[in-house]
Amino acid sequence: MKKNIILFVLFMSLTSYGQKKVYYTEDFKELASAKDATYYSIYQESKDGTQRTTYYLDGTIRNSDQFSNLRKHILNGESVNWYKNGNKESILLYTKGKQEGIQTRYYENGQIKRTENYKNDEFIDGKCFDQNGLEIAFFPYYVKPEFPGGMQEFYRYIGKNFKSKNNAKGLIKVDFVVEIDGSLRDFKIKEGLNYDMNVEALRVLFNSPLWIPGKVDGKDSRVKYSIPITIK
Known part of the structure; x- marks a missing residue:
């Protein structure tokens, strides 16, 4: 009897975190079915949060993100994006929604394009490379729009x-x-x-x-x- 109870508790713990599949348009508006969809995402719940993996309709992976809080869109862990050819486009690291550590982006041929080092969401330093792997002058990946004069x-x-x-x-x-x-x-x-x-x-x-x-x-x-x- 005791063994059966233990097995039942183990079964409940394994099945309490479910999966769901959601379809999206090209600009990520949610759809009720695969009709007119461009992507679909699989949401996997766990004790650490939510893993969201997004695919093209043909099953090719697009990106994978780990959230500690999906509703508030708080990234926590590794966030990976892929090109359509299957090569990785970027590997980004987050801690409680903030960039932390080395963020790496790639050319479509697999060559490293840039690395940027962050600490507590603050940029520390970085490097840029051409498609042959030679280092070039660094420029920031993201520059915010600006009203003339600030x-x-x-x-x-x-x-x-x-x-x-x-x-x-x-x-x-x-x-x-x-x-x-x-x-x-x-x-x-x-x-x-x-x-x-x-x-x-x-x-x-x-x-x-x-x-x-x-x-x-x-x-x-x-x-x-x-x-x-x-x-x-």
Whole structure:
């Protein structure tokens, strides 16, 4: 009897962490089935968190990430991306959501492209290489978009152009995308005050001067950005 109880407890511990399969479009909008999907992800729960592995529909692996908290998107452990040909694109390391240690990126032929050393999410140093393995001048992998003149000028622009529609005070937080041409698109209110004040924030952002676009791996790129606007 005691042996049966032990076996039952062991069985329950092994089956309490399940798997689920989720289909996604090319821009990672969730779908109910494989129809119109580009990718699918397998979610594996464990005592350490959630392992998410994403594949193309033909079964070719795309990326694998370990989360200590999936809902809050807190990465913890190794995050690996692959090219479609099966070679690794990057191996990134995280501790409690922060980059920690050597982050390595590769060319499609398998040659190391760059290494960057981080401590507690702070960049320490790095190296860049050409496709033949020769070291070249270092440049950062990611450069944030920037308002002309910096954030001080941005908030000066907001203060000059934002017209309060009522007496509401507080924070409006807006997510958007800075396009390659510097224009702002795809606005989303993440935290707001009321309809009229939120619309005014969107109006001011939509009419913003062109930003200096962000860069990814040395190339101008569409980059997501988030801005808090405090109304006093």
